[in-house]
Amino acid sequence: MADEAGAAVLIETSVGDIVIDLYTKDCPNTTRNFLKLCKVYYYNLNAFFNVSNNFLAQVGDPQATGKGGTSIEGVLNGGNTLFTPEFRPNLKHTNRGTVSMAVSKDKNGQSVCASQFFITLADKIDYLDNRHTPFGQVVEGFDTLDKLNEVYVDGEGRPYQDVRIRHVVVLEDPFDDPKGLVVPENPPVTPPDASTGLVRIASDEDLQEEDEEVKEQRRRDHAASASALTLEMVGDLPFAEIRPPENILFVCKLNPVTRDEDLELIFSRFGTILSCEVIRDKNDGSSLCYAFIEFDKREAAEMAYFKMQNVLVDDRRIFVDFSQSVSKLHGAWVGGQGKKGRKERGMESRGAGAARHADMVFDLEDVDRKRRRSVSPARRGGRDYDRERDHRSRDDYRDSRRDDGRDSRRGSYRDSRDSRDSRDSRDYQDYRDHRDHRDHRDYSSRRR
Structure with missing residues (x-):
């Protein structure tokens, strides 16, 4: 069982954010190396170059080949400096979201590690125990791990659309900075593997092509939503x-x-x-x-x-x-x-x-x-308009106007009300044109 975490980092990726608690007491050298690399923006814009469904997602090599990377000493002093991993019997790859340092062998057959690490995407991956060094656990962002687990990859396990670490924020760091460590004023803006020439779909590129009309409609909807909120x-x-x-x-x-x-x-x-x-x-x-x-x-x-x-x-x-x-x-x-x-x-x-x-x-x-x-007196016919409106129902009032013969154009229309209720709007237009003494044949040709 790992001891209580004494440090934490926030990793912002192109598919979501992850918060990792680090095991500083069990793995002081490994966590110190990781924290200082994060502090100098070493992992910024690094691509996940090896993603295996229900297994792991690996990152930490700036060239995204799986063969590079260095420790913080190598960053400060130059060269590819490695360090010895800290294997602990109580640290295993039991839970999904275990953060572990990738371990390899040097020329002498000794286990070494540098900057590459991976995150497990499933529970109980016993195969990795005593081969690699767990040094932290994901505590927030499991939905991001789900997205990582579902990306499309090529034959070598690299996603067709880049998944990158956009930024790393050190939340807690109990270790003193090594001599000569200088934090850059600004994080990098160019991916470190841009010079390799490997073509991949950009992490922020929309895979669904949309025409300008759809984009314009989206902009209008966004503006309308903002106005409504205001x-x-x-x-x-x-x-x-x-x-x-x-x-x-x-x-x-x-x-x-x-x-x-x-x-x-x-x-x-x-x-x-x-x-x-x-x-x-x-x-x-x-x-x-x-x-x-x-x-x-x-x-x-x-x-x-x-x-x-x-x-x-x-x-x-x-x-x-x-x-x-x-x-x-x-x-x-x-x-x-x-x-x-x-x-x-x-x-x-x-x-x-x-x-x-x-x-x-x-x-x-x-x-x-x-x-x-x-309303003219002639149209009212000497009737009290208010009394007709207030004391008669609408149908009675219309019938009385129809019987009086005033406004013959509207009256003839209302006379045919019952027979027209079953007609559609086309019949209704034909009827109106016929009433106005228009030639039905000319009207039909005009319709055509």
């Missing part, structure tokens, strides 16, 4: 990952004469509509030629989106898309929930319907008042 921090959004509802459609390019009830009648054939509001100018109540339609189900919104694209409504071809606005969600969050929230937003007196649509129009009461004034 809005969340300043309190303008309830949370950064908020998404627009999928049951609300945005309709634009409307004719200014198109009203809420007309648009709702047209789209109601696809499902139950919770709200339908043409957005109007706050000052004069005129249509801004776009609207929001909220369905009770997402499927109904999808069907309306596909069927109503470029359909003629009041002689204008409309454009339909899914709404990107989160104003409804945001308004509910800012104003609170339930009655209390509606009171704070001044919507309690307007009823549930007004509260539901409050974020879609500019000052509902003012717009409604101006809309009533804009």
Whole structure:
């Protein structure tokens, strides 16, 4: 059993970070040599040159050949200086993540080691016991070991895409620096094996090629995410990952004469509509030629989106898309929930319907008042508009307008409402063109 670790290092690799505790009491010479090499950035940008699945990952030779490397004395004094390993009966390769010094034989057959070390990628590798010198244990970063264990390698065990030590941070070092040791001001920026000419895929190279359009979309998504996070921090959004509802459609390019009830009648054939509001100018109540339609189900919104694209409504071809606005969600969050929230937003007196649509129009009461004034006496036919709106259901009110014969263009449209409910948008366009006395044959050829 190894003694308590008295030193630790953080190794940052291209596939993740690893924290290693070192056995300074059992292996003082080995750990001292390792720590001082780390301190002078000897291992920075070294490549893992031998990776065996469920066995080990070896590194520590700057030339990545498995034949080089030197101890700290060799770094300070020059040459390939070696030292004698410290074999301990209680130190074995029992657990995955065991850090061990690679041991070789010199010309005299003596065991020596220098700077190369490896990390085991499996438990109970007894074959390595008494052959190599364990001097530490990985305590954090086992997910990095999993990634190391899964890399693709060539016939010699070197990964096709370089796995490199990017940086080493000495967390604890109980040993004094040897005489003459000078820590470089900056770590190296060029891999030590760059001069060998061995071509490998760079450790930071993306293997999945993407066109410029995909990259641009990723940049936009990143910018949008950053903006949303900023809005969340300043309190303008309830949370950064908020998404627009999928049951609300945005309709634009409307004719200014198109009203809420007309648009709702047209789209109601696809499902139950919770709200339908043409957005109007706050000052004069005129249509801004776009609207929001909220369905009770997402499927109904999808069907309306596909069927109503470029359909003629009041002689204008409309454009339909899914709404990107989160104003409804945001308004509910800012104003609170339930009655209390509606009171704070001044919507309690307007009823549930007004509260539901409050974020879609500019000052509902003012717009409604101006809309009533804009209806001519001839179109009202001397009727009390407010009484009709307040005391009749929507269908009764429309029937009465149809019976009076006022606004014949809209009335004829509503007369055919029941027969048109089973038609798709193409039949609906044909019907509108036929109603306007257009030649059906010319229309069909234009469609083709």
